Each structure stands twice: as C-alpha cells, then as structure tokens.
Amino acid sequence: xxxxxxxxxxxxxxxxxxxxxxxxxxxxxxxxxxxxxxxxxxxxxxxxxxxxxxxxxxxxxxxxxxxxxxxxxxxxxxxxxxxxxxxxxxxxxxxxxxxxxxxxxxxxxxxxxxxxxxxxxxxxxxxxxxxxxxxxxxxxxxxxxxxxxxxxxxxxxxxxxxxxxxxxxxxxxxxxxxxxxxxxxxxxxxxxxxxxxxxxxxxxxxxxxxxxxxxxxxxxxxxxxxxxxxxxxxxxxxxxxxxxxxxxxxxxxxxxxxxxxxxxxxxxxxxxxxxxxxxxxxxxxxxxxxxxxxxxxxxxxxxxxxxxxxxxxxxxxxxxxxxxxxxxxxxxxxxxxxxxxxxxxxxxxxxxxxxxxxxxxxxxxxxxxxxxxxxxxxxxxxxxxxxxxxxxxxxxxxxxxxxxxxxxxxxxxxxxxxxxxxxxxxxxxxxxxxxxxxxxxxxxxxxxxxxxxxxxxxxxxxxxxxxxxxxxxxxxxxxxxxxxxxxxxxxxxxxxxxxxxxxxxxxxxxxxxxxxxxxxxxxxxxxxxxxxxxxxxxxxxxxxxxxxxxxxxxxxxxxxxxxxxxxxxxxxxxxxxxxxxxxxxxxxxxxxxxxxxxxxxxxxxxxxxxxxxxxxxxxxxxxxxxxxxxxxxxxxxxxxxxxxxxxxxxxxxxxxxx
Ligand code: CA
Numbered sequence: 076x077x078x079x080x081x082x083x084x085x086x087x088x089x090x091x092x093x094x095x096x097x098x099x100x101x102x103x104x105x106x107x108x109x110x111x112x113x114x115x116x117x118x119x120x121x122x123x124x125x126x127x128x129x130x131x132x133x134x135x136x137x138x139x140x141x142x143x144x145x146x147x148x149x150x151x152x153x154x155x156x157x158x159x160x161x162x163x164x165x166x167x168x169x170x171x172x173x174x175x176x177x178x179x180x181x182x183x184x185x186x187x188x189x190x191x192x193x194x195x196x197x198x199x200x201x202x203x204x205x206x207x208x209x210x211x212x213x214x215x216x217x218x219x220x221x222x223x224x225x226x227x228x229x230x231x232x233x234x235x236x237x238x239x240x241x242x243x244x245x246x247x248x249x250x251x252x253x254x255x256x257x258x259x260x261x262x263x264x265x266x267x268x269x270x271x272x273x274x275x276x277x278x279x280x281x282x283x284x285x286x287x288x289x290x291x292x293x294x295x296x297x298x299x300x301x302x303x304x305x306x307x308x309x310x311x312x313x314x315x316x317x318x319x320x321x322x323x324x325x326x327x328x329x330x331x332x333x334x335x336x337x338x339x340x341x342x343x344x345x346x347x348x349x350x351x352x353x354x355x356x357x358x359x360x361x362x363x364x365x366x367x368x369x370x371x372x373x374x375x376x377x378x379x380x381x382x383x384x385x386x387x388x389x390x391x392x393x394x395x396x397x398x399x400x401x402x403x404x405x406x407x408x409x410x411x412x413x414x415x416x417x418x419x420x421x422x423x424x425x426x427x428x429x430x431x432x433x434x435x436x437x438x439x440x441x442x443x444x445x446x447x448x449x450x451x452x453x454x455x456x457x458x459x460x461x462x463x464x465x466x467x468x469x470x471x472x473x474x475x476x477x478x479x480x481x482x483x484x485x486x487x488x489x490x491x492x493x494x495x496x497x498x499x500x501x502x503x504x505x506x507x508x509x510x511x512x513x514x515x516x517x518x519x520x521x522x523x524x525x526x527x528x529x530x531x532x533x534x535x536x537x538x539x540x541x542x543x544x545x546x547x548x549x550x551x552x553x554x555x556x557x558x559x560x561x562x563x564x565x566x567x568x569x570x571x572x573x574x575x576x577x578x579x580x581x582x583x584x585x586x587x588x589x590x591x592x593x594x595x596x597x598x599x600x601x602x603x604x605x606x607x608x609x610x611x612x613x614x615x616x617x618x619x620x621x622x623x624x625x626x627x628x629x630x631x632x633x634x635x636x637x638x639x640x641x642x643x644x645x646x647x648x649x650x651x652x653x654x655x656x657x658x659x660x661x662x663x664x665x666x667x668x669x670x671x672x673x674x675x676x677x678x679x680x681x682x683x684x685x686x687x688x689x690x691x692x693x694x695x696x697x698x699x700x701x702x703x704x705x706x707x708x709x710x711x712x713x714x715x716x717x718x719x720x721x722x723x724x725x726x727x728x729x730x731x732x733x
Pocket of ligand 1: 185186276277278279280282297303304305
C-alpha cells in the first residue's frame with residue numbers, strides 16, 4: 076500500500092466523489108432478477124462469477140459489471156437466482172483478485188463464496204411477525220455472556236443439538252438428576268439479555284471438519300453479515316445457518332430473553348488478503364507511516380471506521396442484523412478502535428429501528444492506533460458518546476476481585492484494603508456522586524459516565540480467569556467455604572449496583588477452566604482451548620445449587636426494585652447515600668426512591684468484606700431482610716425492629732423498609 080493512496084483515501088475530495096449512500100450494495104434478490112452492486116472505486120474491471128455450489132469447481136459463468144455511480148459497479152441478471160453462489164473478480168492496478176462480497180447475506184462452507192438468497196425462505200414459522208420481548212431502560216438489563224458451543228456441548232447438558240444454534244430451541248432439558256439446563260436454565264435464572272460471543276461467520280474453525288471438535292471464541296471475522304457455519308447443522312447450504320440462527324432468536328424471544336451479538340468490526344482475520352482489501356486495497360484499514368498495517372487490535376490490523384464507507388459498512392451491518400434477525404443489542408469488541416462519530420451513528424441508526432436495542436463495548440484498544448485518542452470511543456471519552464452507549468467498567472471488575480493481569484492480586488471481596496472508594500464508584504455506575512473521593516480509585520480519576528446507562532457493571536467475562544478461578548488463585552490459602560462467600564458477595568455487589576449488570580455464563584455455578592485436570596492451575600485465555608476447558612459443566616450446578624439459587628434470588632430482587640436501576644446520574648446522586656464513619660472493609664448505603672411516584676421505598680445495603688462479624692446501626696423504621704449471607708430473593712427472610720443489625724463475615728445484607 077503506498078502512502079500517497081492512503082492519504083488520498085483520507086481526503087474530502089475522495090469522499091465527495093466516491094461516497095455511495097444507497098442501500099443496495101450486495102446482491103439484491105427478486106423473483107425475476109438479481110442486482111449486484113459492489114463499491115470498488117479504484118478498480119479498472121469487475122466481474123461477478125456465478126457458481127452452482129459454495130465450494131466445488133462448478134462455475135456457471137462470469138459477467139463483466141458496469142462502472143456506475145460513486146465508485147460502484149453494477150449488473151443485473153434475469154431469472155430466479157436464489158441458491159446461486161457468487162464471487163467477484165476485481166482488477167486493481169493490473170492485478171485481479173477473487174473476493175467475497177462484503178455485503179453478502181448468505182455463504183457456502185467456510186464462507187468462501189456468497190450465495191444469492193431469498194430471505195423469506197429462511198424465516199421460521201411466525202418469525203416475521205413475532206415481537207421482541209418488552210424492554211425499556213438499558214439499566215433494566217441483566218446480561219449473561221455465553222459462547223454458543225459452551226452452552227450445550229458437554230454431556231451433562233442433556234441437550235440433543237450439542238454445540239448448535241438449535242440447542243436454544245430445546246425446552247425443558249435437564250441433567251440426569253433433573254437440574255435444569257440450557258434454555259430451561261436461562262428462563263429459570265431470570266436474565267433479560269443473552270449476549271452471544273461471536274456468531275457471525277468467523278474463520279478459525281474449518282467448517283468441513285466439524286467432527287474434529289475444534290473450539291474457538293470466534294474473534295476472527297470473515298463475513299460480517301452471515302451466521303457462523305460451524306454452529307449450523309449444514310454449513311454447506313447457505314440458507315440453513317440463517318434459518319437455524321433465526322430459530323434460535325425466535326425461541327429465546329418466545330421465552331422472554333433478548334439476544335445480543337458480540338460484533339468485531341475493529342479488525343479482520345486476514346489483512347492484505349481480506350475481502351475488503353482485495354476489493355479496495357488499503358481503504359478499509361488504518362496504515363502506519365511506512366505503509367504497513369497498523370494494529371490497535373493486536374490481531375494484525377485495524378479497520379478505519381472514520382472513513383465514510385467503513386462507517387457506512389458498520390452501520391449497515393448492525394442495522395441488517397437488527398432488522399433481518401431481530402437482534403436486540405450489540406457488544407462492540409475493542410470499541411476504542413472505532414471513532415466516536417461512528418458509534419454515535421450506530422446508535423442513531425438503531426434508534427430508528429427500535430430505541431430499546433442496547434449498545435455497549437470495550438472502551439479500550441489492544442495496542443496504539445493512528446487515530447488520535449480524542450476521537451476514540453474509549454472509556455475516558457464517554458461524555459462524547461450517546462448516553463445510551465455503555466462501556467465495561469474495569470474499575471469495578473478489578474475493584475471487586477483484583478487485577479485481571481495479576482493472578483495473586485485481590486480485591487474488595489477477597490481481602491484487599493482501601494478499596495472502599497472504588498467500590499462506591501462502581502455502585503454509582505461511574506457517575507458523579509457527592510460522596511466519592513475520586514482521588515482514591517484504583518484506575519479512574521474522574522466520573523467517566525455521564526449517566527448510569529453508560530456503565531456495564533461486572534466481575535467476570537470470557538477473557539482472563541473465571542471469577543471462581545481467580546478467587547482460587549488469589550486466595551488459595553482460604554477455605555472453599557470462604558471463597559464461596561467471596562463469590563456470593565461479588566454477585567451481590569454486581570446485581571445490586573447501578574448501571575447494567577453483566578456476568579459470564581456459569582459464574583452462577585462457579586464456572587472453572589482448569590488446565591490439564593489440574594486443581595490449582597487455570598486457563599487465562601481459553602480462546603482455542605478444548606471443550607473440556609471451556610464447556611459449561613452442568614453437574615457443577617447440581618453441586619453448587621445454593622450459589623445458583625443466590626444469583627437467581629438477586630436477579631428477582633433487582634427486577635422488583637427500580638431503585639437499583641436508576642436511569643440518571645442526578646437521580647442516583649439525590650437518592651443514594653453512603654453511610655460514613657464505618658470500619659474498613661464495610662460499605663453501607665441507602666436508596667430512597669419513589670418508583671413511578673406511587674410507592675415510596677427505602678433500601679439499605681450493607682457489604683462486609685471482613686472475616687469477622689460486624690454490627691451496623693440501622694435507621695429508624697421496620698426493616699425486612701431480603702438478602703443475607705445465605706439466601707436472596709423477594710421473600711422476607713426476617714424482620715428487624717431494633718436499631719442494630721449483625722452482618723456475617725464476608726457477606727451482605729439487603730433490607731427494605733416496609
Ligand atoms: Ca466460519
């Protein structure tokens with residue numbers, strides 16, 4: 076890539092001449108004809124190649140395309156082309172390369188050819204008319220982060236369609252002893268949103284050798300607008316994975332669970348030979364001064380969202396998933412690589428479809444980028460992003476249980492001192508609050524969230540050690556009983572704090588990823604580790620059913636109290652008061668809130684990270700305990716009418732004044 080062309084792509088003159096704003100990029104099917112349109116402004120020749128299949132040597136014909144407006148190329152082919160596979164041959168500076176359409180809607184095996192598709196034929200019965208589950212405020216969400224294969228692949232799942240989209244359509248599955256698994260489990264747990272790790276077509280699993288049981292998280296995008304083939308029963312036929320993906324979405328929706336996709340527009344699996352780069356060399360990526368690919372993703376390249384046709388691509392892609400598949404939310408991988416304007420454009424486009432669709436992302440990059448920091452969609456720039464774009468709070472994540480980068484580091488629940496301000500900062504969802512000393516936080520030094528709708532509150536995700544493994548590593552000297560208390564305290568903090576709570580699948584039954592059957596060493600980065608490491612072991616739910624019940628109870632409690640789900644920073648600052656002058660390792664606060672101006676209520680929350688009991692003076696009134704060291708839920712555990720309450724070691728107490 077020469078530098079002068081890279082600079083040309085950044086000019087307004089190039090944008091003005093070559094911005095193609097139409098909505099017909101890709102192959103547009105109709106009964107009588109299919110229209111192909113490709114944006115390739117630097118090409119001298121483009122043809123579309125038609126094939127009978129997605130992989131065999133069975134070319135039907137190649138049709139030269141015509142140069143059309145704004146750098147696009149166009150041709151129509153008469154007849155019903157549904158099921159015909161295609162690629163483009165694009166000639167740039169004398170070199171011709173075959174590429175898959177970036178706007179492709181269906182592909183053959185391994186995504187090597189596109190397929191023309193009549194999408195109506197891919198809709199399961201009732202799909203087009205079915206509605207998303209009711210949902211209003213982002214802070215009402217309870218997000219559960221899951222890998223499709225992990226969900227069902229273990230024998231203990233009792234699920235037939237192991238590792239497949241269709242696993243999500245099986246109701247009433249259990250372990251051998253009758254403990255709920257799969258969809259049955261998700262319904263019972265009460266989450267509102269299922270966040271799926273990459274489920275667009277990714278490159279790292281060979282779809283022709285599925286019996287090898289290879290595993291990958293899937294952060295290696297190949298075709299952004301098509302479901303991954305390895306989760307399908309037949310990755311060879313382009314329409315099958317689309318239909319099965321839609322069956323999954325419909326089944327989850329029918330069970331009142333919304334669906335979030337983990338999207339990875341920040342890089343592509345291959346760089347120079349990606350479809351993007353074969354079609355418009357250099358345009359889709361940021362480049363270093365020396366002409367090499369810059370690499371803020373740590374995966375070999377980074378896309379250039381600030382360029383208009385890249386931005387349009389990202390916006391068009393999420394809009395397509397939201398409309399065609401009724402996806403309810405998007406989690407942007409390494410969102411900090413994208414520019415602020417692109418993320419706000421994503422938000423605006425989704426609002427036109429349905430404002431209840433949620434958007435959040437990782438507010439950081441994995442390496443340096445030529446994009447100036449002031450333009451990046453990073454945590455410290457959240458004030459420039461729409462208030463309904465959220466980012467992950469690494470402050471509370473590591474404040475709760477220690478740094479993800481240092482195994483032995485502990486956090487508030489596991490015995491670290493002086494974490495109180497960081498926990499308070501997490502409790503108010505990183506917003507501005509009068510009672511927080513911002514000079515005493517672990518990472519941040521100012522309230523980066525303008526509203527609680529900008530903060531994902533969490534302690535664990537697919538990256539790094541699971542919460543249980545982290546506690547086992549940092550607190551190996553403690554008993555399992557104590558570590559369970561720490562885990563429960565962590566869940567109580569996450570599920571009662573302001574912001575949008577999030578946790579990794581299986582955290583609710585102490586998910587573990589042991590290495591080589593070791594009892595003391597755990598997988599930090601299981602992105603391609605085998606099922607034995609990654610899969611959800613449902614028998615652990617039998618073993619730790621009390622932990623599961625605790626999570627379930629906390630979720631029920633959160634749903635019943637809008638005071639835990641306030642939507643503005645000013646509401647939080649007004650209604651949430653921390654008690655002062657407590658011993659170290661203790662955080663106590665009250666929320667006085669009037670949900671819907673009907674029923675006024677007060678909630679008192681006490682978190683004790685100490686290994687000894689504490690006694691706390693409680694405000695006047697009749698207080699009912701709903702959450703303690705043992706259980707959680709919406710039933711009164713006991714009532715208190717005196718001025719003092721005892722809180723057990725490493726535990727919490729949540730009371731409601733009634
Ligand atoms: Ca694939």
